Amino acid sequence: MISHRDSNAQRIAALDERAEALNLKRGMGIADARAMHPSIDVVEADTEADRRLLEGLADWCDRYTPLVAIDGEDGLFLDVTGCTHLFGGERAMQDEIRTRFFQQGFDVRAGLASTPGAAWAAARYHGDRIIAGGEEEALLAPLPLSALRIAPEIRASLESVGLRTAGAVMAAPRAPLARRFGAT
Numbered sequence: 796m797i798s799h800r801d802s803n804a805q806r807i808a809a810l811d812e813r814a815e816a817l818n819l820k821r822g823m824g825i826a827d828a829r830a831m832h833p834s835i836d837v838v839e840a841d842t843e844a845d846r847r848l849l850e851g852l853a854d855w856c857d858r859y860t861p862l863v864a865i866d867g868e869d870g871l872f873l874d875v876t877g878c879t880h881l882f883g884g885e886r887a888m889q890d891e892i893r894t895r896f897f898q899q900g901f902d903v904r905a906g907l908a909s910t911p912g913a914a915w916a917a918a919r920y921h922g923d924r925i926i927a928g929g930e931e932e933a934l935l936a937p938l939p940l941s942a943l944r945i946a947p948e949i950r951a952s953l954e955s956v957g958l959r960t961a962g963a964v965m966a967a968p969r970a971p972l973a974r975r976f977g978a979t
Contacts (some may be wrong), residue, residue, distance in 0.1 A: 798825050799840045808840050809869075811902075842868070852901075859892060870918075872911060885925050893923065908934070916942040936962030949976055 796819065799808040805825040807814075814835065819828050825837055845868065853871055856863045859882070862874035875888065882888035889905050896903040906917025908926035916935055917924040920942055926934050935942060938961050940950045953976060958964050964972070 796828070796835055796837050797840050798837050799842075805837075805839075845869075856892075859888065866915070870915075872914075875907070889923070889925065912944060915944065932965060936960065936965065938962075940964065945979065949979065952976055 796814045797809040798805045807823045853863045860875050860878045864872040866872050879885045879888045904918045904922035906914040908914040909928040913931040
């Protein structure tokens with residue numbers, strides 16, 4: 796388990812499968828986690844080392860596409876447009892990338908879609924999905940608003956009026972939403 800400092804408290808920043816099996820969650824206080832499970836191992840996050848590692852992984856991914864970008868603190872975007880045939884197709888390419896990351900000791904979730912947002916949601920909420928063009932709405936509809944990558948304050952405002960899923964927002968009339976919550 797990896798911790799980070801949040802104000803005056805140490806909180807869980809990331810956890811492995813064993814910690815998840817103990818019902819520990821991201822954001823939980825380390826003191827609470829240790830009260831539940833005194834023998835857990837906790838390592839403090841090293842954000843600079845994590846960033847260097849992510850940059851190195853992005854460079855390593857150049858073997859698949861020249862268009863690789865870092866996404867936040869823990870993700871990569873690979874624009875594989877026009878590249879998948881070199882690896883035997885989308886599924887074969889995704890499987891190879893995942894396998895090679897696993898062989899290096901990384902736990903990876905991947906999503907492939909025709910839009911960056913749908914690929915991001917597929918990786919983060921469904922893991923290892925390939926979304927065919929035209930299926931983005933069906934993928935997103937049942938997901939929480941966080942899958943839309945909107946600002947937290949807008950998400951909270953939408954939730955406060957009962958719009959809690961991406962599908963609820965997609966079904967709502969655009970003009971009133973834009974007036975109330977902004978064009979974004």
